[in-house]
Amino acid sequence: MSILKYLKESRLPIFIVVILLIVRVVANLTLPLFTSQIVNVGLQQGGIESPIPIVLTVETFKLLEGQFEDAERLKAAYDYDAEQGGYLLIDESQIGAEEMGSALARIRMSDPEGLSEQAAFQQIREEYIELGIDVGKLQNRFILKTGAKMVGVSIVSALSMISVAFFASRSAARFGQRLRKEVFTKVVSFSQAEMDNFSTASLVTRSTNDIQQIQQSFVMILRVVIYAPLMAVGGILRVMN
Structure with a gap:
């Protein structure tokens, strides 16, 4: 544990490294989400993100009135636009996405449960095509x-x-610099009797190669060892959400 005292000067860079690793974890876990959106929304749903259409034909609007328990909310959400030739969405908060999706699916598939989400988006797509x-x-x-x-x-x-x-x-590098300085100071302070217990090659190796190995291990800990558990925790949280 005594070696940890040499890390005091590197506390801020280490903290920055941890923050950057968290940023990298979030970024790497976000990329698959975007890929999923391209497949699900971009390809399957034709780029239509919400089951609440931004515009409805008059015919579909009339059919939807019969699907909502409170048709007044539907009327508050949409307003007729003569230029567009349909009903434009003006207040999305009046209706829920799930409620609208189920209603559109029931219209398209005559499904009393309105279980097909894709049917709702297909209905919206046809609405848009019909309205130009x-x-x-x-x-x-x-x-x-x-x-x-x-x-x-x-x-x-x-x-x-x-x-x-x-x-x-x-x-x-700072960590290794401090270690080398301490080792050199310690070696210089040796008495002749103590110097006789160590060979010159051994002292050189301890001051160069051994510290270099510790320095490289320190880099690996910061770049890989800390990153792995952060990635694991991030992945678990992503799955749970």
């Missing part, structure tokens, strides 16, 4: 937007990795 909205452009925009987020997160992950390497190496 370019669904292909909508899909491409979502994929490009999510892809840009992935690039940004990847850059953050790369920068954090580079920063961790920098601060870890710098901390290890």
Whole structure:
């Protein structure tokens, strides 16, 4: 444990390394989420993120009125737009996403339970097509937007990795410098009798190679040993959520 006293000057860089490792863990765990969004939302749902349509045809709006227990909430959420030729969403807070998705699925599939989420998004897609909205452009925009987020997160992950390497190496260098200084001071203070107990090669090895090995181990601890449990904890939390 006495070797830990040489880490006092490196407390701030070590703290920065831990923070950067947490940032890297979050970034690496976020990338699969974006990939999932591209597949689920971008491809399967055609870039439509919410089961609450931004616009409805008059026919679908009338059908939805019969699906809601409180049709007044639906009327408060949408307002007719003559130019668009349909009902535009003006207050999303009036209706729930799950409630709207189930209602749209029931309309499309005549399913009393409204269990098909994909049916709801397919219904929304057809609504948009009928009202002249370019669904292909909508899909491409979502994929490009999510892809840009992935690039940004990847850059953050790369920068954090580079920063961790920098601060870890710098901390290890200071750590090794202090050790070498202490070893040299100790060797110089030896009496002739004590010097006779050590060979010159042994003293040189202790001052150079041995400290170098400790320094490299210190870097590995900061870059890998700390990162692994953080990644494990982050993965568990991601699965639980």
